Amino acid sequence: MALFDLPREQLHRYRGASAEPDDFDAFWSATLTEARQYDLDARFEPVDTGLSTVRVYDATFAGFGGHPVKGWLTLPAEAAEPVPLVVEFVGYGGGRGLPHEHLLWASTGRAHFVMDTRGQGSGWGGGGGTPDPVGAAPAYPGFMTRGIDAPENYYYRRVFTDAVRAVEAARTHPLTDASCTAVIGESQGGGISIAVGGLVPDLLAVAPDVPFLCDFPRAVTLTDSAPYREIGLFLRTHRGRTGEALRTLSYFDGVHFAARGRAPALFSTALEDQTCPPSTVFAAFNAWAHEEKSIEVYDFNGHEGGGPYQAAAKLRWLGSRM
Secondary structure, three states: OOOOOHHHHHOOOOOOOOOOOOHHHHHHHHHHHHHEEEEOOOEEEOOOOOOOOEEEEEEEEEOHOOOOOEEEEEEEEEOOOOOEEEEOOOOOOOOOOOOOOOOOOOOHOOOEOOOOEOOOOOOOEEEEEEOOOOOOOOOOOOOOOOOOOHHOOOHHHHHHHHHHHHHHHHHHOOOOEEEEEEEEEEEEHHHHHHHHHOOOOOOEEEEEEEEOOHEEEEEHHOOOOOOOOOHHHHHHHHEEEEEHHHHHHHHOOOOHHOOOOOOEEEEEEEEEOOOOOOOHHHHHHHHHHOOEEEEEEEEEOOOOOOHHHHHHHHHHHHOOOO
8 A cells, every 4th residue: 555644744734633522631530540549559470481681570460440450570680770661562452472572671771561451462472361351332343442432431441541550560669760761562552652651740751653542533534444443333333423432532542642741752653554544643743742752754664664673763762861
């Protein structure tokens, strides 16, 4: 697929089509206050992985509703004092996988925490092990329409809350430097990192790659690729509910979280990406509130984006910050 979205000069001006709810901040303040009524109960159990350059811990913490959420914490083997922390969120359908899948960031001398995504972990990679115990109204198969009847019920309310709690949990380990924390992720993980960037005020850096969950009104009408297409297929059956669905989605739109981003950010996008169209990524990037921000643009790539080239860009970018 050649270029299909807005011309590049328009992308740098595009601001998105999602209307921010008047009670956006109140909704998320109440959600996180409710979650923090549960003891974080962060636990880190050493794991014998056969790896000699890192130490790995099987992490568990209380996320939304006090539900147990899993993760891996990987530390440089020689770490004796607190080290900078990178918290990572994973793409749609994936889980935390296996410890040896996550060696890059610990290899740089940083702590690395990767969060399992509740209910996912069965689509690719090494799997996951965090259930989502919350029921929902009728939904299209997948995760995009679970609880779309109301913001209070929507699936990503639980996931974004888990993600904030993941940062809080990772920061409790004695060998992580809570004052030096970055969040990263690709695709769904990029969208989650944008949300965390808008909800956690004291991050050092945010790096979302080809982020999902941004500018829902444009995304669901521009691309017929999954996962956004799940929403259209739901509305194909549930005729007349488009306004209700978009209202729910507006509470989870990366554009609105980006407007509250208080840390330097490095975004990336690809101009042939039909999964997360570049205009939706630019909508969040252009809204990002912190003045120090940049975006890597890959002209002839799809949803794979920059791949290893973007990993190298993040290594350089974070290297000057933490």
